Amino acid sequence: MSDKLVKQLEKAVESQDEAKTANLIERILVAEAHNAFALHCKAVLCIHQSKFDIALSVLGQLSQTDEAYNEDEEFLFQRGYCFYRLQKFTEAKEVLATLTTIPAQHLLAQIAYNLEDFQTAAEIYEQLLEKDAARDEQERQEIITNLSAAFVTIDAKKAADAVRKADEKTSDMLFNAATAELENRQYDQAMVTLEKAEQLVARQHKSNNSIEYYAKLETLPLKGPERALFEELSPMWLQRAYLHYSKGEEDLSASILAPILRHNSNSAAVNAVASINWAAIKRHNDFFDTYRKLKHVQTPVMMRKLATKQKLLVRYNTAMLLLNIGKLSHCKQIAESLLEEHPDSDLGSLLLLAATVRADKSSSSKKQMKTSRVDDLLASMSIKANVKSSQTRFTIAQIRMEQGNIAGCLEELSQIEGIEQRIGFVLTATEWLIRHGDYDGAVSLATKSISKSKFEKVILTHVGRSLIRVGANVQASELLNAAPAKLRDEGELLALRVIALARSDIAAAIQASKALPPSASPTLPDDVLMASVPTRAAVEAVGFKRTGIQDETEAVREKKSRIRVMRRPAKIIGKDNRPDPERWLPLAIRPTMKDMPERRKKELKRIRGSEQADKRKAADKRKAAAAAAAAAPPADE
Incomplete structure (x- = not known):
């Protein structure tokens, strides 16, 4: 049977x-x-x-x-x-x-990609392409697409090259190429590539619905052609939103993210990335809405579908929201859990450090204990790894500067790769070292930077002048002697070197001064030079007095200032001849005036104004009479 x-x-x-x-x-x-x-x-x-x-x-x-x-x-x-x-x-x-079969190798590459072992995945895909293991053109396109996706995270240039070599480019290939261009900060080219990918998808679905169309929809059915097109275009719109955000166009980025979050994509990764980007843009505008979106993707079902980096960023942005509203204890809990789960990432350490510093600023109690906690965190972060991101070192340097530890700040900044090429850091650091007496350190930093920076003359001029200003002439001459050959005989630098040598080594200064270029202007005769000097009358006409030989020998006559007469004493009123205590108070605030009706106040003000006008007229007449008497010729005797 x-x-x-x-x-x-x-x-x-x-x-x-x-x-x-x-x-x-x-x-x-x-x-x-x-x-x-x-x-x-x-x-x-x-x-x-x-x-x-x-x-x-x-x-x-x-x-x-x-x-x-x-x-x-x-x-x-x-x-x-x-x-x-x-x-x-x-x-x-x-x-x-x-x-060792081809399907098994293909599946192993997919597994390596999901385990975030992108290097292994890329190597397997490259081997499949070299063996020409694809059964047809469609499978070959899938291998190239997956290879470019693996290369995006490890080498964006190789990802773009893999897509460029493909005979026929699919929308997924163009999406990976745009991601690679975005990693290389080729924003305009990335936008063009994304638009091409969107056009291919729209052509396949025979629809021209754009993000503006979905932004106008209040609801979107869970099934149907509109939902299918939305699901396929959502990752591309996310990249476009991130591109606008990278260019500082946050409003455009938010207008793209809003419909993606409203219609709730079936992909957990799309929802997670959209929530992360939304939190980065809107965390200061609407805390509750942003927090709700981040919590939506932190359910156990959703978290299982996310990559490790996506999980890390979701929790990091949640902690940043809590930090901004002052929920420091909850923020510290998330930071500590991130440190345990992701010890190689600096985000957990930075988050814990920021929360500790914020707690130190917001509370004055136990400040010494908190400050020591910040110092311990800074020390542990400084020795945590030999290679850290520049952003992490900048953050540590900023906190050390806020603590007043300038030496620690400069030490942290000096460990950033390529910092010697940044002229702002070099000039600031050398100026600080010179002001604190470390002249050799300033010369060493300047010498190291001029070999890597394109602003050699600016650095040499600034540091040389600063050293001469504080009297470090020996160090200034050493620095200027170390200038490149093309700048060694440059006029301004040579003049600075002569000045530095003149205060430390006269013989060397005289020898160096011989190389100074002659003045560009011709020597003028003495009579021409004397004619160009302003006369004494011209100088005194504009209010200056030229001191002559006789004036220098005589004592300088100073004009005596007029002694200000005392104000007349207070009026004596009453039978007891006591001064009026309200005499020195303004008329408007005297108690006797406050109780008067408004009409009487105006009348008194008018009378007082009339009296003052009469007094001024009388004074003017006396002055005029005195002036006329002084101007009249003396009478004949």
Whole structure:
């Protein structure tokens, strides 16, 4: 009976009748529970129906029924594929490690990519291309697409080259090429490549719906052509939003992210990246909305679908939101967990450091203990790794500067690769070293920088003048002597060297001064030079007094300042002849005026103004009479 059913099963498998195949499999297994052929057919059928957990269980029964299957390449590939689809990448890698077939190598490359071993994935894909292992042109395009995706994270230039060599470029290839160009900060070229990729996708879906169309939609169906187009274009729109954000166009970036977040893509990675970018743009505008979007992608189901870097950035941005609103304890908890889970990343250390510094600033109690905690964190970060990102070192340097530790700040900055080529750092650091008496350190830093920077003359001139100003003439001459040959005889630098030598070595200064170029202007005769000197009358006409020989011998006459007369004493009023205590108060605030009606106040103000005007007129008349008397000729005797 079972042999007859097995023959029927073979015919059903050849005809690809799934319903009949499933029925025959169950009938055979009821009659013979350990039938190897029926179990194998059931496992394959479950794989086709995407029931990978059931398929894996059936394959396990099959391996126990017949141990020969444990060495069968097809059986091992199917078992590894089930592990791969269940996202158990480590188990899948162990099962497929011994296989050398083309499908197994292709699957191993995919597993390495999901395990974030991009170098291994790229090497496998390159080997497949060299062997020309693709069965058709479509499979070759898939290999090139996956190769460019692996290269994006390790070498953006190789990713662009891989896409460029492809005979026919797909939308996924163009997307990877745009990502590589974005990594190389070729923003305009990346925008053009993204637009080409979007046009290819729209042509495949026979639709021209853009991000503006989806921005106008309030809701989007979970199925249908509009949803399918949205799901395929969402990653490209995310890259376009990030491109605008990199160029400082945050409003354009937010207008692209808003519809992606509103319609909630089926891809957890798209939602996570959109939430991260939204938090970077809107964290200061709407805390609750941004926090809600980040928490949405932190559910266990969503987190299992994210890459390690995406998980790290989601939690980091959540902690940054908490830091901005002052939730320091919660922020520290996230930072400490990030340090434990990602010890090689600087984000956890920076986050914990920022939270500790913020707590130090916001509270005056136990300040000494907190400051020591900050110092401990800074010290641990400084010795944590030999190579750190420049952003991390800049952050540590900023905190040391806020603490007043300028020496520590400069020490941290000096460890950044290529910092000697930044003229702002060189000039600032040398000036600080000179002011604190470390002349040799300033000369050493300047000498090192002029060999790498294109601003040699600016550095030499600035540092040389600063050294001469503080009297470090020996160090100044050493620095200027170390100038490149093309600048050694330059006029300004040569003059500075002569000045420095004149204060330390006269003979060398005289010798160096001979190389000074002659003045560009011709020597004028003495009479011409004397004629150009302004006369004494011209100088005194503009308010200056030229001191002559006689004036220098005589004592300088100073004009006596007029002694200011005292104000008249207070009026004596009353029978007891006591001064009026309100005499020195302004009229408007005297108590007697406050109680008067407004009409009376105005009348008194008018009377007082009239009296003052009369007094001024009388004074003017007296002055005029005195002036006339002084100007009149004396009477004849």
